[in-house]
Amino acid sequence: MLPIAILAGGLATRLRPITETIPKALLEISGEPFLAHQLRLLRAHGYRRVVLCVGYLGEMIRDFAGDGAAFGLRVDYSFDSADRSRLLGTAGALVRALPLLGPAFSVIYGDSYLPCDYAAAEAAFAASGKLGLMSVHRNEGQWDRSNVQFEDSRILRYDKANRTAAMRHIDYGLGVFRREAFARIPQDQHFDLASLYRDLLDRGELAAWEAPERFYEIGSLEGIRDLTEFLSR
Numbered sequence: 001m002l003p004i005a006i007l008a009g010g011l012a013t014r015l016r017p018i019t020e021t022i023p024k025a026l027l028e029i030s031g032e033p034f035l036a037h038q039l040r041l042l043r044a045h046g047y048r049r050v051v052l053c054v055g056y057l058g059e060m061i062r063d064f065a066g067d068g069a070a071f072g073l074r075v076d077y078s079f080d081s082a083d084r085s086r087l088l089g090t091a092g093a094l095v096r097a098l099p100l101l102g103p104a105f106s107v108i109y110g111d112s113y114l115p116c117d118y119a120a121a122e123a124a125f126a127a128s129g130k131l132g133l134m135s136v137h138r139n140e141g142q143w144d145r146s147n148v149q150f151e152d153s154r155i156l157r158y159d160k161a162n163r164t165a166a167m168r169h170i171d172y173g174l175g176v177f178r179r180e181a182f183a184r185i186p187q188d189q190h191f192d193l194a195s196l197y198r199d200l201l202d203r204g205e206l207a208a209w210e211a212p213e214r215f216y217e218i219g220s221l222e223g224i225r226d227l228t229e230f231l232s233r
Helices: 034-044 058-065 089-101 118-128 193-202 221-232
Strands: 004-008 049-054 074-079 104-109 132-138 148-151 154-158 169-178 206-210
Touching: 004 034, 004 089, 034 058, 049 058, 049 089, 058 074, 074 089, 089 104, 089 193, 104 118, 118 132, 118 169, 118 206, 132 148, 132 154, 132 193, 148 169, 154 193, 154 206, 169 193, 193 206
Parallel strands: 004 049, 004 104, 049 074, 132 206
Antiparallel strands: 104 169, 132 169, 148 154
């Protein structure tokens, strides 16, 4: 398996005031920090190297996960700006972490729990020969607002702001990239992963893989309840 980055540097404003003093990755879910569940899931799917892209309260995440040995992993850290007004965004954080990630890597969000076939996504990426891959799920507006038009195993349109009735899928939250995908993004400038996905799609450099399993997230109180129930089963 490739190295995998976890984007865990956001401010988690939707969960304030809880996240004023604790990063979202360390919120207690089923009796332990969410990050513990996430790291064990990645280990179970064959990952060995994790790079945590952290920012606000990132030291607390590093203090908890350490070098990853407790989870059977090697964990490294890439820190965003300490200034909350100058955060790099999801793609900008990955640019900063590139020296730790190597020529190709997977990426997930720090609030996502994705019980999917990660190896299948990486295999689809390798077979595509493209710079990036977005995983999608047939959402039909159920878990969040759909934002991907996906037909015949291809992404035809991806837009979080201007959604259409033809968008029945959603960005699942697992991406795979070659480092060259980030070549146009300046160092230490804010840039979002959604913008990179759209750029790669426009250039014909974005592959797709469809995950049949629903996603879970802890970005909302409803999401926390759903994940807690899933883990209890």
